[in-house]
Amino acid sequence: MFKQTLLVAVIGAALAAVYGTASAQNAPKGGLSAKCASGAPVRDYLVTVGEWDTVPKDRNKKPAAYTDRGMARAANSKLERYAFDPSVIIVKRGDCVNLQIHDLKGDHHNVTIEGTEVGTEGAAIIDDAGKVVGKLVARANPNPYEDPAKLKAGEFARGEQVLLKFQANQPGTYRMICEVHTFVGPKGELRGYDDKGKPMQGPMVAYITVLP
């Protein structure tokens, strides 16, 4: 009787595992798709892209800061941080998500979502009323007297608002990063300094969680 019970339990567990894997594989591929199906519930989010900085002082009021590897940094001790706000966005599977990204501070940014085709390349630039006024292709920097003079595809400058639209097809947590302020290592680790140790004020990342 005991052996039979064990057998039934093992078979049950195996069936459950097989069912779970199969249903996961039957789910639509691609995670997030750039086009929304009609009739999908629409969720709007306003995401600001911002920055804070500070110059930490020691007890003698001298600027003192540390690099991200713990070494004292004498010159240029301003600490900078770029971030998305909100940096965690939770949506349901099947939702059509409109991220209205407002570049509040910093000269230029770019947004891409890991593992998907969703990114700001070719995305719409909108004004405060939500009207489309342009497209994020390679173009001149709209802020004069600012570096760089030319923006590449997908980069947007301070003061601009961008509409990033996608449908959440597959549950999971996706990293939305700004590649201008994040170094992505060969294994996908996000760092605030590049190969040569040059700081880049990051990593600038937000997380999009899609609930089942």
Place this chain on the structure above:
Amino acid sequence: MADAFVTQGERETAQLKRAAVSASAAAVLLLTLALMGWMLARVAEHPGVPREAGELPSWFTGAMPVPGARQRFPASAEAAGEAAAAHRHEAGTTIASEPGAVVAQPPAKATPAEGNYTDFASGQVEIALKEYVFVPNRIRTRPGTVTFVLRNEGRFAHDFHVEGPGVDIHAEKFSPGRTIRVQVTVQEGEYKVSCPLSNHDERGMHATLIVTSRLAGG
């Protein structure tokens, strides 16, 4: 002595008790296994990271990334031998060489070593796109219509741009895991291949394409 005087009823009670204990143990085991199966199914259905993203990053295991200690490409012996030739060839661009090693000879326009370039004589050029690199990034092919088969093996969307004599072609952005084909008619000369998205190009996502009718193979 006492065992000899156990009544029939007591014996039955003891058997019943034993059966009840084994039945409850089996029930607990069954419940545990069913719960484990259900949890496994849940985990298989909803992993914490997007499935397309591949393996977990190194920091997930607690190992600190050491900048500089790890190389993007494991340098093979022959690649190391030809590094000098590569440096000489790319005289226009600055390559960070070893700090102590000063290149004595002037940068000459010498022909690169044969193994340095990957030849695609059939007119079909297969390139893998990864985070901030094209593999291979030194390509030779013959003039005429060339089909580029581009695999995105990275974690982010990438794009493709060929620029050179008479050609300035952009592909559409494509997502990780996908393969696209781009047909380009090229003539003899040197072309620059790059990813025009954001700062991918300046991070090293570019390749040199040399079109010549005198390939090593034929």
